[in-house]
Structure formats: C-alpha cells, structure tokens
Amino acid sequence: MDVRLQDVLVMKKPHPCGSKEWKVLRTGMDFRLKCLGCGHEVLLPRSKAEKNIREIRRGE
Secondary structure, three states: OOOOOOOEEEEOOOOOOOOOEEEEEEOOOEEEEEEOOOOOEEEEEHHHHHHOEEEEEOOO
C-alpha cells in the first residue's frame, strides 16, 4: 500500500473522540499518526494500520 507523509487516512473505526481521519507523520515499519479530531498521536505497526485503512487522501 502506498502511504506517504502528510497523507490523510480515513480509518474503518473511529477514534474515541469521534474522528476517523488521521494524518501520517512518519512511515516505515510503523506509522506515526495524528488524530485530526483531538490531536492525539499514536505509533501503529504497518500491518495493523493497513488493515484498518478505508481511504487515502493525498496531502500537498
């Protein structure tokens, strides 16, 4: 899956704040994602993150 820095990922399940959109801050074996609803940052293994992606919106 082609995920780049600054992309916005729309996930299948919402974050507890209600937002399903996450901004990609780092890629590699893990993704560092920032919730666009509340600003919380998480580090997810690539395999787990790719399973939960519904849509990728390209960043500028």
